[in-house]
Amino acid sequence: xxxxxxxxxxxxxxxxxxxxxxxxxxxxxxxxxxxxxxxxxxxxxxxxxxxxxxxxxxxxxxxxxxxxxxxxxxxxxxxxxxxxxxxxxxxxxxxxxxxxxxxxxxxxxxxxxxxxxxxxxxxxxxxxxxxxxxxxxxxxxxxxxxxxxxxxxxxxxxxxxxxxxxxxxxxxxxxxxxxxxxxxxxxxxxxxxxxxxxxxxxxxxxxxx
Amino acid sequence: xxxxxxxxxxxxxxxxxxxxxxxxxxxxxxxxxxxxxxxxxxxxxxxxxxxxxxxxxxxxxxxxxxxxxxxxxxxxxxxxxxxxxxxxxxxxxxxxxxxxxxxxxxxxxxxxxxxxxxxxxxxxxxxxxxxxxxxxxxxxxxxxxxxxxxxxxxxxxxxxxxxxxxxxxxxxxxxxxxxxxxxxxxxxxxxxxxxxxxxxxxxxxxxxx
Numbered sequence: 169x170x171x172x173x174x175x176x177x178x179x180x181x182x183x184x185x186x187x188x189x190x191x192x193x194x195x196x197x198x199x200x201x202x203x204x205x206x207x208x209x210x211x212x213x214x215x216x217x218x219x220x221x222x223x224x225x226x227x228x229x230x231x232x233x234x235x236x237x238x239x240x241x242x243x244x245x246x247x248x249x250x251x252x253x254x255x256x257x258x259x260x261x262x263x264x265x266x267x268x269x270x271x272x273x274x275x276x277x278x279x280x281x282x283x284x285x286x287x288x289x290x291x292x293x294x295x296x297x298x299x300x301x302x303x304x305x306x307x308x309x310x311x312x313x314x315x316x317x318x319x320x321x322x323x324x325x326x327x328x329x330x331x332x333x334x335x336x337x338x339x340x341x342x343x344x345x346x347x348x349x350x351x352x353x354x355x356x357x358x359x360x361x362x363x364x365x366x367x368x369x370x371x372x373x374x375x376x377x
Numbered sequence: 378x379x380x381x382x383x384x385x386x387x388x389x390x391x392x393x394x395x396x397x398x399x400x401x402x403x404x405x406x407x408x409x410x411x412x413x414x415x416x417x418x419x420x421x422x423x424x425x426x427x428x429x430x431x432x433x434x435x436x437x438x439x440x441x442x443x444x445x446x447x448x449x450x451x452x453x454x455x456x457x458x459x460x461x462x463x464x465x466x467x468x469x470x471x472x473x474x475x476x477x478x479x480x481x482x483x484x485x486x487x488x489x490x491x492x493x494x495x496x497x498x499x500x501x502x503x504x505x506x507x508x509x510x511x512x513x514x515x516x517x518x519x520x521x522x523x524x525x526x527x528x529x530x531x532x533x534x535x536x537x538x539x540x541x542x543x544x545x546x547x548x549x550x551x552x553x554x555x556x557x558x559x560x561x562x563x564x565x566x567x568x569x570x571x572x573x574x575x576x577x578x579x580x581x582x583x584x585x586x
Binding site for chain 1: 412413414415416470473496525528532533534535536537538541542544545547548549550551552553555556568571572574575576577578579580581582583
């Protein structure tokens with residue numbers, strides 16, 4: 169996993185996170201991803217870092233304070249990075265390809281954090297952070313819908329229900345963490361590339377094709 | 378949610394589950410789905426049922442014993458029901474439609490249990506039950522791949538990588554519980570119907586179409 173420091177949302181922090189904070193966040197992230205948020209105690213995290221609970225509490229008041237910068241950071245950074253990767257002059261099919269492949273690259277770079285962010289959706293403990301997070305998620309979904317709408321206007325796409333098409337695309341993408349094997353033959357972006365081809369062309373054979 | 382008794386996997390049980398067992402399983406299911414398996418205690422479940430912890434322990438030795446019949450039952454029943462809904466004489470596109478719509482109906486009938494089964498995948502506490510479950514899941518994925526392969530042979534589908542296409546279809550389907558609103562305008566099967574149309578025809582406009 170790439171350096172979490174690049175994506176964390178340390179709301180109101182005076183400066184960048186210390187090495188110790190980054191270590192705690194990184195270890196907690198891996199534990200949350202594999203055992204679930206509620207399956208991990210502060211003691212587990214401290215143990216994994218080789219520090220005392222007191223030292224951990226010196227940096228974070230509770231488990232939620234560790235989860236928040238991860239989940240908020242992932243949701244916001246995913247959106248910002250994908251937004252930045254979409255070539256403004258390209259046609260809608262190219263933009264959709266960029267949406268898919270850059271999402272996959274992001275997932276590969278921050279795999280554990282992405283899984284945590286995706287899994288805690290149902291059990292996110294603080295309503296406030298959930299609201300903020302939903303705002304970023306909504307922006308991200310609106311970005312995708314914008315690409316699809318542009319394609320319908322330009323005649324590149326034929327889509328009856330933009331919202332449904334967006335959910336089809338996001339389902340394919342967001343399900344990837346459940347089965348993707350980083351040691352497998354294909355990088356995540358190559359899989360996203362294949363998904364793009366199938367989503368645009370469809371699985372059905374074309375008459376005379 | 379429909380009666381859980383129809384899908385539970387009560388391995389080695391002498392007879393059908395008692396009313397009390399069903400109540401415990403149903404309440405636990407809803408709690409696991411909304412708070413996560415590790416976020417729910419035996420005390421929480423007993424409280425929700427209006428019984429003592431001792432009464433609960435009389436029926437189930439621990440939390441895992443409540444989770445197992447749900448998760449195993451869902452995974453097996455989903456496969457069996459979808460398998461039974463696929464018309465043997467139909468063409469592959471029709472079979473794919475039946476796979477999608479019957480999965481969606483099953484999800485609607487057993488929404489909480491489906492969410493529990495999908496969510497605990499990462500944190501399933503007992504390796505044995507996970508192995509058994511993976512066998513049913515593998516059979517289910519093989520059923521889908523079989524339909525896609527049949528379509529490629531018959532010329533109905535044009536698919537470069539059957540495994541990838543299967544994951545695209547399952548992603549769209551399995552992501553549905555994350556956003557589906559039972560009070561929304563469309564039943565799950567109508568959404569699956571739309572997904573089927575988009576997956577087969579593709580989002581791209583056809584030349585001259």
